[in-house]
Amino acid sequence: MHYWLTNVRIETGYRYENDWIAGTASKTVAIEVMDGNFSQIIDQNLWHTDGTSTVIDGQNQLLLPGLVEKHCHLDKSKLGTAWRPVTPAATLVERFESEIPQLDALPITITQRATNLIKQELAAGTTQFRSHIDIEPMTELRYFDAIQTLRAHQVFPIELVAFPQHGLLRSHASDLVEVALQRCATFIGGVDPYSLDGDYQASLAETFRLATKYHAGIDIHVHDRGVAGTMTIREIIRLTAQHQLQDQVFISHAFGLNDFTSSERISVFAELAKLKIHIVSSVPLTNNTLPPIKELLQAGVPVHLGCDNVYDSWSPYGDASLQQKLARLGEILGVKDQIDLTQLLGLVTDGLVPLTTDGKMQWPAVGMPATYLLTPADCTAEFVARQTPITQSAFAGNNLLSPNL
Secondary structure (H helix, E strand, O other): OEEEEEEEEEEEEEEEEOOEEEEEEEEEEEEEEEOOEEEEEEEHHHOOOOOOOEEEEEEEEEEEEOEEEEEEOOOOOOOOOOOOOOOOOOOHHHHHHHHHHHHHOOOOOHHHHHHHHHHHHHHOOEEEEEEEEEOEOOOEOHHHHHHHHHHOOOOOOEEEEEEOOOOOOOOOOHHHHHHHHHOOOOEEEEEOOOOOOOOHHHHHHHHHHHHHHOOOEEEEEEOOOHHHHHHHHHHHHHHHHHOOOOOOEEEEEOHHHHHOOHHHHHHHHHHHHHOOOEEEEOOOOOOOOOOOHHHHHHHOOOEEEOOEOOOOOOOOOOOOOHHHHHHHHHHHHOOOOHHHHHHHHHHHOOOOOOEOOOOOEOOOOOOOEOOEEEEOOOOHHHHHHHOOOOOEEEEOOEEOOOOOO
16 A cells, blocks of 8 residues: 655644744644554655645645544444334333343344444544454354444454443343454453442453453443442452453443542552553543542543443433534533643544644654544644534545445
């Protein structure tokens, strides 16, 4: 693979009006993409065509890192089917047990539905995915095998989480999860080991045992509050250190982080940062469920956003846009200035942001993967706040907006 991306703008620093940062400066460049990486970056006025290379004209648009979807459910979405509101369910167990017959009765296949969700996410700038895939005795590995087959035909990565949604212990799913890990699941998941499995220590011990055995990451959904949530999070911290899984453990939702107080709160957040335990949020609007993202970031904890539900048996909402999640979070947190809006982008790019907080260029750079998007925004801050459209995107140089799905 070899081509030139020309007439694209990259940010070079913050633009000041007296002591106020009023925007960012940029310059127009030509970038050579070779073997999936940025191989040259030169001023546009110094670039000349050799007459043989493929050239893509960026039309003076802004170049930004590609977005990373850290939490979706490719097996659950009903996209492509007729509208139907969410059916009533009195309990969490009733919800997930009624979900399977609902999905299996749909007139289009899981592959078609997952493809519809992927296309919608790609149009919104996503270039990489992590999807939780339900694994339990009611479906065994049907969903996992279907999404794994779909993944094999894509030019972008899809991390698969073997996800025992009905409870790893409660549904006796350990053997099935182990088979999924043998079939190259990237992560092992879990749901509320305290309240759903009834024995959070045994559940987490088995989760970490399997992760260690198969060199997999961990991504556990923790919705539990109060003691249930705080004890679960503390045990995850303890086991991460014991199994030496630094930077490989993720806690999705993590509502219980709100329930740590005073010195304990400071200590726990410091431990999360030290072990590089990641927090993933879908930016819920329910009162007091959003984890304390500002505090976590200040403590050095890696934080990510994901779309989670997109028109499924759990929610009729969701537009598969990480931009929308990012703008919602910015609004909730009251983020308004140029620096903070710019840095907010890192929550949906695995931390890649064009400028540091002191205005130094750090992306793109020669040798980095050519995973990017183009947008008519003036700057990163406008892209975040105004949700400007994505006109083109690529993973490792491969075009994604007209993928061979």
